[in-house]
Amino acid sequence: MFPSRSPRTFLASLLITWIITGPQPLPAERPPNIVVILADDMGYGDVQAINRNSRIPTPHLNRLADQGVSFTDAHTPSAVCTPTRYGLLTGRYCWRSRLKSGVLNGYGTPLIEPDRPTIASFLKSHGYHTGIVGKWHLGLDFTRLPLPGKPS
Structure with missing residues (x-):
């Protein structure tokens, strides 16, 4: 193929070309949307x-x-909304929460404890942006006014 060149010269040329052009970084793979x-x-x-x-x-x-x-x-852990949402977001059985029957008032004390890991906190720790649209029914703590840390 290259009668005037030795295989050693060809391999050296190939190595020099690879060093000059360098290995190209692979494009960063985006995590899937969830x-x-x-x-x-x-x-x-x-x-x-x-x-x-x-x-x-x-x-x-x-x-x-x-x-x-x-x-x-x-399958949902409950037939009603509040315990089902609690189970989905926390990964815990809903009967391990303080709610033992029914649903929460939308403005009641939050059912999910502030330090409780959730699917959202896990995804945020892995670079995701999270959000919710629709009915919350897990308590928003609007019963205590003024809200702590908020203007009155």
């Missing part, structure tokens, strides 16, 4: 991505399901 949807009173077959015969149009949920990962065999 969307958790918890819906009250929604049937398993209501979303068309799961039940193509559903009569309820759900194009945006279908797209999320088609482009992502769906966990379709999850």
Whole structure:
């Protein structure tokens, strides 16, 4: 192939070229987006991505399901909203909280203790930005006014 050059010269040229151009860093891989949807009173077959015969149009949920990962065999720890949200966010059984029945008043003392690890705190510690949209029902501590550390 190279009659006038020895294999040693070729390998040396290849090594010098590699050193000059250097190994190219791989592009940083972005972590996946995570969307958790918890819906009250929604049937398993209501979303068309799961039940193509559903009569309820759900194009945006279908797209999320088609482009992502769906966990379709999850079960809530309770039949009502507050304990279910507590379990989802903390990963704990809801009966380990101080709430023993019913749901919290939206303005009551927060059910999740300030130092309790949650899925949100775990994701934040790994560089994610977190947020919530919709019904909270885990207490917002608006019963004590003025709020500590806030203007009165």
